Amino acid sequence: MLDIQNLKVVFGTGRLRVEAVKNVSFHVEQGAAYGLVGESGSGKSTVLRAICGLAPITGGRVTVNGEAVTSPRSKAFYRTVQMVFQDPYASLHPRHTVDSTLSEPLAIHGEKDAESRILQALREVGLGPSFRFRYPHQLSGGQRQRIAIARALILRPKVLLLDEPTSALDASVQAEILNLLDDLRRRLGLTYILVSHDLAVVAHLCERLLVMQHGEAVEETTAAALRSGAASNEYTQSLIQASQGFTRAAPQPAQAPAA
Amino acid sequence: MAGAPPFPQPSGLQAWLLSAEPNSRWQARLGRGYLGWRSFTKNPLAVLGLAIVILLVLVAAFADFIAPYSPIVGGDLRTERLLPPSETYWLGTDDQARDIFSRIIYGSRITLFVVILVSIIATPVGLLVGTVSGYLGGWVDTVLMRITDIFLAFPRLVLALAFVAALGPGIENAVIAIAITSWPPYARIARAETLMIRNSDFIAAVKLQGASTPRIIMGHVVPLCVSSLIVRVTLDMAGIILTAAGLGFLGLGAQPPMPEWGAMVATGRNYLIDQWWVAAMPGIAIFVVSLGFNLLGDGLRDVLDPKAAK
Numbered sequence: 001m002l003d004i005q006n007l008k009v010v011f012g013t014g015r016l017r018v019e020a021v022k023n024v025s026f027h028v029e030q031g032a033a034y035g036l037v038g039e040s041g042s043g044k045s046t047v048l049r050a051i052c053g054l055a056p057i058t059g060g061r062v063t064v065n066g067e068a069v070t071s072p073r074s075k076a077f078y079r080t081v082q083m084v085f086q087d088p089y090a091s092l093h094p095r096h097t098v099d100s101t102l103s104e105p106l107a108i109h110g111e112k113d114a115e116s117r118i119l120q121a122l123r124e125v126g127l128g129p130s131f132r133f134r135y136p137h138q139l140s141g142g143q144r145q146r147i148a149i150a151r152a153l154i155l156r157p158k159v160l161l162l163d164e165p166t167s168a169l170d171a172s173v174q175a176e177i178l179n180l181l182d183d184l185r186r187r188l189g190l191t192y193i194l195v196s197h198d199l200a201v202v203a204h205l206c207e208r209l210l211v212m213q214h215g216e217a218v219e220e221t222t223a224a225a226l227r228s229g230a231a232s233n234e235y236t237q238s239l240i241q242a243s244q245g246f247t248r249a250a251p252q253p254a255q256a257p258a259a
Numbered sequence: 260m261a262g263a264p265p266f267p268q269p270s271g272l273q274a275w276l277l278s279a280e281p282n283s284r285w286q287a288r289l290g291r292g293y294l295g296w297r298s299f300t301k302n303p304l305a306v307l308g309l310a311i312v313i314l315l316v317l318v319a320a321f322a323d324f325i326a327p328y329s330p331i332v333g334g335d336l337r338t339e340r341l342l343p344p345s346e347t348y349w350l351g352t353d354d355q356a357r358d359i360f361s362r363i364i365y366g367s368r369i370t371l372f373v374v375i376l377v378s379i380i381a382t383p384v385g386l387l388v389g390t391v392s393g394y395l396g397g398w399v400d401t402v403l404m405r406i407t408d409i410f411l412a413f414p415r416l417v418l419a420l421a422f423v424a425a426l427g428p429g430i431e432n433a434v435i436a437i438a439i440t441s442w443p444p445y446a447r448i449a450r451a452e453t454l455m456i457r458n459s460d461f462i463a464a465v466k467l468q469g470a471s472t473p474r475i476i477m478g479h480v481v482p483l484c485v486s487s488l489i490v491r492v493t494l495d496m497a498g499i500i501l502t503a504a505g506l507g508f509l510g511l512g513a514q515p516p517m518p519e520w521g522a523m524v525a526t527g528r529n530y531l532i533d534q535w536w537v538a539a540m541p542g543i544a545i546f547v548v549s550l551g552f553n554l555l556g557d558g559l560r561d562v563l564d565p566k567a568a569k
Contacts, residue, residue, distance in 0.1 A: 052467055078469035091460035095482050097287050104478070105468040133281040135291070151464065 001030040001065060001191045002051070002159055008059035009043070009050045009215075020046040022215045023060070030158070033185060033192040035202035035209030035223070037239065043215035044195045045086075048161045051193070052083050064159065079109065082152035083161040087168045088144035092136040098122075098147055099132045105155050121150040126180060142173035146180070153184065160185075162194045166201060178204055199243040203227055211236045295562045305558020311551025319367040326361035330518040333357040341534045351536040353526060355516075359540050362518035366541065369519045370548060373434055373503040378492050380438035385445025386488055390480050392446070393453025394472070404450070411443040416505060423511040430503075430519065433512040437502050441495060445488055452484040486563035493556030497549035504545050520545050 009021040021043040028034040036044040049055035051062055053073040062069045064080060085091035092101055102121055106114045119129055125146040136144055145165060152160060165181065166174040182205060185192055196202050202209050203223045211218040211233065219233040231237050277294075281287040300306055318325060333339070333356035342352045350359040392403035419436035426432040456462060457480070465479055504521025506512035513519030520541040527538025 054463055054466070073469075075469045078467060083464070083467050085460045085464060087460060091464050093461045093465075093479055096479075097284065099284060099287075104465060104470070108468050108470050108474070130280040133284060133287040134279070135287065138279055148464070151468075155468070 001032075002028040002193070003063040004047070004051070004060070005063075006060035007047060007050060007057065007062065009046050009055050010058040011055075020055070020215055021050065024210075024212070024215075024217045025060075026210050026217070026220065028159075028191055028193060030191055031185075031189055032208070033194060033206040035206035036193065036195045036212060037197065037199060037202050037209055038212035038218075039197060039239075041214075042212040044197075044212050045163055046215075047212075048083065048163050048193065048195055052081055052161055053077075075109065078157075079155050080157055081159045081161065082155060082157040083163065084145070084148050084152050084165045086164040088141055088148050089136075089168065091148050092144055094136055097133050097135055098139075101147065102151055102154055105151065109155060111155075117154060121154045124153060124184065125150040140173075141169050142176060145169060145173075145177055149177075149180070149184070153188070156188075157190070159191045159193070162192060164196050165194075167196070167198065174201070181205060199226060199239055211239065299558055299562045302558045302561060304554050305561070308551045308554025308556075308558060311547060312555055315367055315371060315548055315551065318364055319371045322364045322368060326358075326364040328358035328361040330357065330362045330365035331516045341530060341537065343534070344536055350540045351534070353523070353537050354530065359523075359536065362523060363520070363541055363544050366518040366520045366523065366544070367548075369430060369513055369517060370500055370503070373430065373437070374496050374499055374552075376434045377438045377441060377499050378496070380435075381442040382445055382488060382492055384438075385442040386449050386481060386484060388442070389446035389449025389451075390453045390476050390484055393450035394457050394476050394480055396457075400450075403446070407443045407446045410440065411447075413440060415440040415502060419502065419506060420509070420511060423506065428511045428514055430513045430517065433503055433506045436506075437499055441499065444495075445491060448487055448491055449484045452487060453480050456480055456483050490556055490560040490563055493552055493559055496552035496556070500545060500549050500552070 004027070005025050007021055007024045008019070011018045011020055024043070024047060026034065036047060038044045046055050050057050051064075051069075053069070053071065057069075057071070064077065069077060096104075099118060102118045103114050105111075106117060111117065118132065122129060122131060127143065127146055127150070131139070131143065131147075136147075139147065145168075149165075162181065166177050169177060178201060181192070184190060192205065194202060194205055203226050206223055208220065208222050209226070210220050213235050218235050219231065221231060221236065225231065226236075226240065229240055231240060273293075275286065276290045278286065278290065281290055299309075328334075334352065336356050339348075339352055339356040341354055342348055344351045348358050348360065350363065353359055353362070388403050388407060392400040392407075415437070418440050419433065422436035422439065423429075423432050426435070462475060462479060465475055470478075503512055504519070504524065507519040507521025507523075508525040510522070510525065513522050515522065523541035524538050524545075527534075527536075527541070530537050
């Protein structure tokens with residue numbers, strides 16, 4: 001479904017030149033969920049932004065459904081690939097009601113029967129029709145993220161790019177959103193690419209994942225291997241350790257020779 | 260403990276307006292408007308400003324019914340010139356034996372005409388230049404902003420003078436001259452707002468839906484710039500009135516016998532010591548209306564632009 005070969009993203013020139021992503025390659029099957037994991041600044045979000053055209057592709061190839069993407073992306077691309085952003089407080093227009101947020105993509109693509117599509121989209125993300133004419137400030141963080149997911153799904157895309165979709169939410173709402181995403185994937189046959197620094201989230205949602213550090217791919221592994229704690233790479237090991245929480249190093253037994 | 264509810268429940272219309280679950284687009288919009296109105300009315304000075312502006316509009320609309328005399332045809336030049344305020348002539352008469360009260364009433368039309376026309380011309384131009392240059396960036400930004408800088412560099416009254424001198428005096432030319440000199444600040448404000456908005460996630464989101472650039476600018480950027488512009492325009496209206504009055508005073512705006520307030524002050528100048536009311540009355544009118552617009556603008560800023568509020 002999605003194939004990425006030697007992707008390279010460079011920002012700026014001269015002294016300001018930053019290589020955000022260096023030669024990252026991976027392949028995602030249709031209907032699969034693929035995770036990108038790494039610390040802040042490892043370039044995982046940049047990979048997503050490069051796929052959907054928000055960041056430049058400096059080198060390499062991005063292929064969606066067997067076709068290389070064009071710059072600027074075509075309308076057909078946006079019907080296939082959609083994105084959910086990290087911060088639901090920033091990704092909804094503050095002056096637009098839920099209704100106008102959801103009807104915008106339909107209007108752009110000239111879709112008919114907006115009315116029923118909007119109500120259906122709301123139902124899909126577990127919100128009732130009573131939410132339709134609310135403004136973002138009348139919604140909670142979890143509800144906003146549901147609206148953002150509904151907006152991404154309303155064009156019936158095949159690939160959903162998820163940029164840390166739960167990191168701005170509190171723990172109980174995180175679980176709700178993750179379950180919703182899991183459920184939607186199975187029902188609609190979606191392909192996910194999930195970016196997260198949280199190994200638990202990735203292990204919950206994805207089958208395979210890529211560990212990134214400093215813009216480079218470190219290791220490709222499976223969620224099952226991650227859960228069992230098997231990782232060949234040192235950096236992955238340290239991530240696993242970090243996800244298990246902070247443990248104080250065992251106090252060293254006093255070995256000072258009596259003097 | 261059964262009985263009265265703990266809080267007074269809002270009644271019919273108010274409950275409908277404040278509903279957390281509006282049933283239609285209009286209910287949602289009206290509810291927002293109502294909340295804005297409530298915070299606006301908490302500021303008594305702003306309400307006073309609004310009252311003055313509404314009064315100006317009403318006076319202009321019903322000038323024919325309010326004014327007791329003609330604003331242009333004077334009375335008997337031998338007996339009715341330069342009379343002090345009295346029961347017959349509430350604000351006195353001027354050197355042509357015309358009733359000053361009637362002239363001020365009719366003059367409100369000219370003032371309103373200038374203010375509305377300038378804001379209709381200048382605001383959209385400033386908004387468009389600012390949002391386009393802020394959103395597109397690059398060389399478009401450079402070109403548009405340098406043009407803005409050029410217009411900003413002209414002193415307002417001097418450019419207006421030059422313009423009126425070229426096109427000939429008259430209130431329409433004064434309006435065009437004022438409009439040409441007043442859009443650059445609006446473009447700057449709109450650009451600054453756009454620069455803050457353009458990298459936000461909700462713009463990226465609508466880009467990812469395949470929206471065209473004009474669609475993003477008109478539908479997503481402009482609505483967020485409009486409120487701060489409305490505030491700025493309202494606060495500028497006093498300045499616009501004063502510039503129009505200044506041009507009238509210099510004889511380059513409204514031409515006699517039009518009852519323009521600035522021109523009226525100019526004629527009154529000759530009798531300032533002995534017949535003070537000739538200049539003072541239109542001066543007070545200019546002052547009151549300018550004050551009204553300023554108070555209204557201040558109140559609007561508190562409602563529309565929470566960032567700038569204290």
